[in-house]
Amino acid sequence: MATDRTDGRLVILVVDDSPEEASFLVATLEASGMSVLVATDGARAIAIAERTTPDLILMDAVMPGVDGFAATLGMKANDRIADIPVIFMTGLSETEHIVRAFAVGGVDYVTKPIKPEELVARIGVHSQNAKVSRSTRMALDTTGRHLFATNGTGEILWATLQARELLAKDGTAHERALAISRDRLRVGATFTLSDELSAAVIGRLGQKEFLLRIAREGAKEEVETLQAQLGVSAREAEVLLWLARGKANRDIADILKLSPRTVNKHLEVVFRKLGVENRAAATAIAVRHLSG
Missing domain, CATH: 3.40.50.2300 (Response regulator)
Structure with a gap:
């Protein structure tokens, strides 16, 4: 009691x-x-x-x-x-x-x-x-966000209830989350945790605490979120999603079964619609909307 x-x-x-x-x-x-x-x-x-x-x-x-x-x-x-x-x-x-x-x-x-x-x-x-x-973590739990924080030295500092459940069910994802090294933790960086899960760095909470959001690979709801909030087409949203996950243009082309030239054309349109000039700026916008 x-x-x-x-x-x-x-x-x-x-x-x-x-x-x-x-x-x-x-x-x-x-x-x-x-x-x-x-x-x-x-x-x-x-x-x-x-x-x-x-x-x-x-x-x-x-x-x-x-x-x-x-x-x-x-x-x-x-x-x-x-x-x-x-x-x-x-x-x-x-x-x-x-x-x-x-x-x-x-x-x-x-x-x-x-x-x-x-x-x-x-x-x-x-x-x-x-x-x-405690208040912050309780608020994050109630929003249903799949968030966790790591110090990049083999330790998960805390996780929302939803993130804990995902990592508990997927041993490979949990092991890879622990193995993320600090020198790779940059806002916008993404990591493949398993065949079904990836994680993106969405913020830094101090010198030794980094906030990551877990996503399901190829998540339909994330594409729909980008499409609705940023005014891009479904295909442009897919390209932007994989860009936010740290994939190179050639990798995006392979994943979406497109030519690298087509991916470049989609990104040119995305940059124009978002009012940005480069991949880093577009990635930052995408990550912000996906974690909002």
Whole structure:
């Protein structure tokens, strides 16, 4: 059961095996208007997080049994609680703990002895960022978009429900999505995920997060979308669709059973209708309309 948030207070889960440290944190956070839950080890932290879905977790790095690193890894593997931001607490001299904290999915760290004003400020920033991120992803889920984000280093950062279902059903597509390298991630670039699915880069969400849209190869609805929204013919829409998927003119000719000269003629008309002069500009317009 989720914690009641009708009063608008942030719910913070403090994970610390030291009663003195836990008491200090509870007093500090409650004085700042937050509701506080306490777990004394990593296993209890996971159980409490699953039941209550706190807004943020303060995690002690070193504890007996399931430590903070193992607990965070467990949470990040659980879709229900993976989005909860985790701030690690560690000693001033424990540099290796700081590096490991980020490696397992922590968003930040504070060093002991903890400064109350700094802690409260960091909690405010990360909880607000998480709230915005959750709201955005919920909105994307409800629109039915097949979107996912990758960092280009073998990790899918998040995906809408519809994209997760497609990738779960197609093992080849999932493997190829993971294999997309960062040096190939450019807005407008396309990737073949399987015989049935492709993905196009439609935006960048930061230095290490790229947004991609999954499409079915030869999708009729995409051709119809381009035709209706851009005022092009059905054949021109087909050519433009494959252009947006990163195909060269000769490849488009082979796919559509046309001559390369005919493809060039279609593109000349498309460029004129769109008011652009080159492939890159036409691709950007097509991708924007397909992802809208």
